[in-house]
Amino acid sequence: MGTKIQTTYREAVKAALREALQNDPKVFLMGEDVGRYGGPYACSKGLLEEFGPERIRDTPLSESTFVGAGIGAALGGMRPIVEVMTVNFSLLSLDQVVNNAATLRHMSGGQFSVPVVVRLATGAGRQLAAQHSHTLEGWYAHIPGIKVLTPATVDDARRMLGAALLEPDPVFIFEHAMLYPMEGEMDETAGPADITRAVVRRPGRDVSLITYGGSLGKTLQAAEELVADGIEAEVLDLRVLRPLDVDSILATVAKTHRAVIIDESWRTGSFAAEISAQIMERGFDHLDCPVQRICSEEVPIPYPKHLEDAALPQPYKIVDAVRRMI
Amino acid sequence: MKSAQDELEIQVTREHALELLHEMLRIRRLEEKAAEMYSLGKIRGFLHLYIGEEAIAVGAIHALGPEDAIVATYREHGHALARGISMDAIMAEMFGKANGCSRGRGGSMHLFDASLRFYGGYAIVGGGLPIAVGLALADKMQGRDRITACFFGDGAVAEGEFHESMNLAALWDLPVLFLCENNYYAMGTALERHQSQTDIAFKARAYAVGSETVDGMDVLAVEAATRRAVDTIRRTGKPYLIEFKTYRFRAHSMYDAELYRTKEEVEAWKARDPIAGFTVYLRDAGWLSDADLATIETDVAAEVEGAVTFAEAGPWEPVEDLAKDVCTIPAR
Numbered sequence: 001m002g003t004k005i006q007t008t009y010r011e012a013v014k015a016a017l018r019e020a021l022q023n024d025p026k027v028f029l030m031g032e033d034v035g036r037y038g039g040p041y042a043c044s045k046g047l048l049e050e051f052g053p054e055r056i057r058d059t060p061l062s063e064s065t066f067v068g069a070g071i072g073a074a075l076g077g078m079r080p081i082v083e084v085m086t087v088n089f090s091l092l093s094l095d096q097v098v099n100n101a102a103t104l105r106h107m108s109g110g111q112f113s114v115p116v117v118v119r120l121a122t123g124a125g126r127q128l129a130a131q132h133s134h135t136l137e138g139w140y141a142h143i144p145g146i147k148v149l150t151p152a153t154v155d156d157a158r159r160m161l162g163a164a165l166l167e168p169d170p171v172f173i174f175e176h177a178m179l180y181p182m183e184g185e186m187d188e189t190a191g192p193a194d195i196t197r198a199v200v201r202r203p204g205r206d207v208s209l210i211t212y213g214g215s216l217g218k219t220l221q222a223a224e225e226l227v228a229d230g231i232e233a234e235v236l237d238l239r240v241l242r243p244l245d246v247d248s249i250l251a252t253v254a255k256t257h258r259a260v261i262i263d264e265s266w267r268t269g270s271f272a273a274e275i276s277a278q279i280m281e282r283g284f285d286h287l288d289c290p291v292q293r294i295c296s297e298e299v300p301i302p303y304p305k306h307l308e309d310a311a312l313p314q315p316y317k318i319v320d321a322v323r324r325m326i
Numbered sequence: 327m328k329s330a331q332d333e334l335e336i337q338v339t340r341e342h343a344l345e346l347l348h349e350m351l352r353i354r355r356l357e358e359k360a361a362e363m364y365s366l367g368k369i370r371g372f373l374h375l376y377i378g379e380e381a382i383a384v385g386a387i388h389a390l391g392p393e394d395a396i397v398a399t400y401r402e403h404g405h406a407l408a409r410g411i412s413m414d415a416i417m418a419e420m421f422g423k424a425n426g427c428s429r430g431r432g433g434s435m436h437l438f439d440a441s442l443r444f445y446g447g448y449a450i451v452g453g454g455l456p457i458a459v460g461l462a463l464a465d466k467m468q469g470r471d472r473i474t475a476c477f478f479g480d481g482a483v484a485e486g487e488f489h490e491s492m493n494l495a496a497l498w499d500l501p502v503l504f505l506c507e508n509n510y511y512a513m514g515t516a517l518e519r520h521q522s523q524t525d526i527a528f529k530a531r532a533y534a535v536g537s538e539t540v541d542g543m544d545v546l547a548v549e550a551a552t553r554r555a556v557d558t559i560r561r562t563g564k565p566y567l568i569e570f571k572t573y574r575f576r577a578h579s580m581y582d583a584e585l586y587r588t589k590e591e592v593e594a595w596k597a598r599d600p601i602a603g604f605t606v607y608l609r610d611a612g613w614l615s616d617a618d619l620a621t622i623e624t625d626v627a628a629e630v631e632g633a634v635t636f637a638e639a640g641p642w643e644p645v646e647d648l649a650k651d652v653c654t655i656p657a658r
């Protein structure tokens with residue numbers, strides 16, 4: 001085992017970027033304000049000075065073209081890391097993802113790899129109102145041909161990028177914007193993360209709380225609150241939305257016989273709906289009661305704090321759902 | 327419009343000229359056969375014929391080197407053939423057979439060949455331009471003296487990606503050769519009905535991208551202009567745009583009532599058929615006899631028949647392989 005150090009999610013992302021740039025001369029970072037500004041979330045602060053403007057490229061506000069250029073550069077033998085400032089702006093580049101990145105290998109009969117990594121900040125919670133608070137990783141997870149990672153811990157923020165760069169296919173890493181200042185432990189020397197498995201973050205026996213990304217912290221908090229009721233909740237962090245580790249979902253449901261899914265996306269057509277369907281199809285016999293979902297309310301995310309809080313999954317909502325269930 | 331014919335006349339050899347004619351005829355006859363195969367139900371989906379525009383693919387691609395990359399559109403049979411993908415593999419691809427150039431998975435709109443650096447047909451208008459910018463970026467960052475040629479139509483000029491790609495390629499000094507095939511219609515919407523400024527080459531200059539307008543019905547003019555542009559890009563490392571004026575003789579796809587243009591307009595452009603015009607030019611120069619033309623046509627006809635036979639004989643990809651190559655390692 002390597003050395004465990006205490007740091008922030010933001011610093012973990014930066015350490016991962018630095019390591020990637022050091023390890024492979026074909027790796028470069030491009031995106032809006034990744035260079036001189038230091039990154040919109042300060043994840044690339046100092047990298048321009050360290051690696052120079054050829055490898056830390058500030059782009060114009062042209063999401064479709066710089067994501068497409070990342071795909072093209074990957075086709076041309078480079079190892080681009082493209083940063084789309086937030087998932088909200090990624091709507092402008094969705095065509096390049098859906099029609100090009102995801103299709104080229106299959107559509108060409110296996111002739112082309114698109115080894116591009118795209119990083120995006122996602123999620124709500126900072127009173128940024130309806131246009132800057134989207135949670136759309138579930139949309140991305142709908143698309144065959146790409147992989148979707150959602151690091152929820154400092155260690156995953158540190159080690160998932162390295163794993164993504166070993167993939168020959170497009171990988172999308174969604175970093176919940178609320179997580180950047182979060183402190184946690186990371187292993188400096190452990191190498192790339194396993195990006196095939198979900199991980200149980202808290203073992204339990206009474207109910208499975210299945211979540212990912214920015215909702216992990218809220219879910220763990222709810223699990224602690226439930227201890228007072230004598231309820232031991234198991235918390236499963238999905239970590240990877242595509243390809244989904246269904247076996248780990250079934251394993252926890254087989255153990256606890258109850259499942260609540262916590263997902264910040266809107267309820268209708270949410271990623272939580274997919275998990276629920278997987279449990280119905282393959283784990284129905286394990287269930288003692290219907291699967292429940294805690295998702296965002298079906299509203300554009302509002303600006304005032306009390307309304308934003310009301311719109312999003314919260315620990316009390318998780319606790320209430322579990323109490324009703326048991 | 328510039329005509330390079332005069333300046334090139336003395337440089338073009340008979341052999342080269344006949345090769346250009348041969349290449350254009352290969353495209354024309356392949357597509358005529360494809361239309362026939364479509365009516366027989368052998369080819370399905372969309373089939374966008376390039377007939378009338380052959381001089382551009384043939385002239386421009388002759389000016390590129392084997393290390394240069396090509397990004398094309400959904401009307402790309404001509405580009406694929408001119409680049410060197412075999413007629414067999416193209417026809418088989420249109421048939422959806424596993425011996426096609428994309429294993430039958432792409433069809434008419436998605437022809438690929440990695441070995442020829444033919445990065446494919448893109449069927450979302452404008453979607454190929456950022457890819458070309460990225461390919462050129464990769465070449466530049468790896469210190470390779472290569473150009474990426476990107477074909478697109480006048481319709482793509484209305485897309486944001488055209489403007490973004492011009493800007494980024496110019497901003498970063500990337501060796502992209504933007505080749506606009508202006509056939510005056512974005513599907514059925516005329517240029518003057520979709521562009522406030524119909525001079526496409528002029529738009530490029532707004533992004534500090536050098537540009538010119540060339541007669542796309544004149545294969546020698548196309549080749550000469552492209553050679554000059556390639557030379558400029560190799561010297562400067564900067565992008566360049568050529569707007570080729572051309573015309574699509576057939577429907578947009580296979581079914582199209584052509585309500586948006588007049589028969590007179592179509593006939594006027596057909597009078598400028600790039601193959602017929604070049605044939606007359608070669609005859610006048612004393613370089614093409616009836617027997618020469620008959621020989622070329624016979625060769626091409628045999629190649630086309632061979633391609634149909636190849637496609638007919640090709641295997642269907644097994645259904646078990648449906649999910650192969652979605653990702654490198656299949657999802658569980």
